Amino acid sequence: MPQGQPSAVPDDGLTTRQRRNRALVVVHTGIGKGKSTAAFGLALRAWNQGWPIGVFQFVKSAKWRVGEERALRVLGDSGEGGSVVWHKMGEGWSWVQRDAQTDNEAKAREGWEQVKRDLAAETYRLYVLDEFAYPMHWGWVDTDEVVEVLRDRPGNQHVVITGRNAPEKLVGAADLVTDMSKVKHPMDAGQKGQRGIEW
Amino acid sequence: MPQGQPSAVPDDGLTTRQRRNRALVVVHTGIGKGKSTAAFGLALRAWNQGWPIGVFQFVKSAKWRVGEERALRVLGDSGEGGSVVWHKMGEGWSWVQRDAQTDNEAKAREGWEQVKRDLAAETYRLYVLDEFAYPMHWGWVDTDEVVEVLRDRPGNQHVVITGRNAPEKLVGAADLVTDMSKVKHPMDAGQKGQRGIEW
Numbered sequence: 417m418p419q420g421q422p423s424a425v426p427d428d429g430l431t432t433r434q435r436r437n438r439a440l441v442v443v444h445t446g447i448g449k450g451k452s453t454a455a456f457g458l459a460l461r462a463w464n465q466g467w468p469i470g471v472f473q474f475v476k477s478a479k480w481r482v483g484e485e486r487a488l489r490v491l492g493d494s495g496e497g498g499s500v501v502w503h504k505m506g507e508g509w510s511w512v513q514r515d516a517q518t519d520n521e522a523k524a525r526e527g528w529e530q531v532k533r534d535l536a537a538e539t540y541r542l543y544v545l546d547e548f549a550y551p552m553h554w555g556w557v558d559t560d561e562v563v564e565v566l567r568d569r570p571g572n573q574h575v576v577i578t579g580r581n582a583p584e585k586l587v588g589a590a591d592l593v594t595d596m597s598k599v600k601h602p603m604d605a606g607q608k609g610q611r612g613i614e615w
Numbered sequence: 616m617p618q619g620q621p622s623a624v625p626d627d628g629l630t631t632r633q634r635r636n637r638a639l640v641v642v643h644t645g646i647g648k649g650k651s652t653a654a655f656g657l658a659l660r661a662w663n664q665g666w667p668i669g670v671f672q673f674v675k676s677a678k679w680r681v682g683e684e685r686a687l688r689v690l691g692d693s694g695e696g697g698s699v700v701w702h703k704m705g706e707g708w709s710w711v712q713r714d715a716q717t718d719n720e721a722k723a724r725e726g727w728e729q730v731k732r733d734l735a736a737e738t739y740r741l742y743v744l745d746e747f748a749y750p751m752h753w754g755w756v757d758t759d760e761v762v763e764v765l766r767d768r769p770g771n772q773h774v775v776i777t778g779r780n781a782p783e784k785l786v787g788a789a790d791l792v793t794d795m796s797k798v799k800h801p802m803d804a805g806q807k808g809q810r811g812i813e814w
Binding site for chain 2: 438440442443444445446448449450451452453454455456457458460461462463464465467482483484486487488490491494496497541542574587590591592593594595596597598599600601602605607610611612613614615
């Protein structure tokens, strides 16, 4: 995609440099493929910049994203780019010490609480909140609070949120929103998911 | 995204296993962000499967995708997953020995000719033809021929094609098509592209 020119110059009192470096809230939503894969593609750019990356997988199954996780771990451990810390709800968040018999709603909240702590501490430069649109959509995590925390986050921290049904308030508060629309999918033609493509 | 069930069982004489392992033609098109980033996210899964990956960048500037290229090279060289070969039109295709003073149209054709040779030789398991929708859209490469070559390709080779304005014939021939739609973009608010996000 070419580096376009902005279509408007905002009256926000910021210099171009300040505006250029303003950290973004990015949302990938819609029913099509590519929401999470594009988020992890973005993580490659962040890694190349040497940024610390925090991934929070808000999904039930710990098996999801095995390929992306392994790749990002190898990259993070290579010493050539940024660091990568990968948190998985599906096998119990690593910072939760007790035997996690809590339900998914409680787990999603625990994930969000950690994201809040990390944002306050400026732990990462890029946050991938994978499938985080779901807990908001289901009302497990309060969207108003998410919007407020993201708005008031300190420093220069980019946040990418993926998942279908991103709440309108989140879309309204985000800087960059892409809707992945399904034009055609192999399952429509009776084909099942396959390794290397779906996972 | 959950592993859904197919909505129809096709009358194609194939077993589920055969259908599951049928190689796909994937198209990421539309005016939104994430077309290429999602393709490179897919490459992470392919790498995790140990597949040989061939990237063909059909873009003018060799500077594009520097982050993705570096990350994929580090992964390919790690010895832990699949191999990665990265071809760039922007700095002259590596297999073209003469001083490349040819125009972009000729270069795009040379790229496609190499893709054809590699498909025939089954060189890779995943092909990322980044921005390849453009030379088809502009008529530099014949879409009918692309569709035919993809349809008749031997073995088990997945092909991902990105770019705006994917020709209808290509969309018709593809197995999985996602349209990335722009809901909101920082440039609309006067913000310029920034490193770590746009490149």
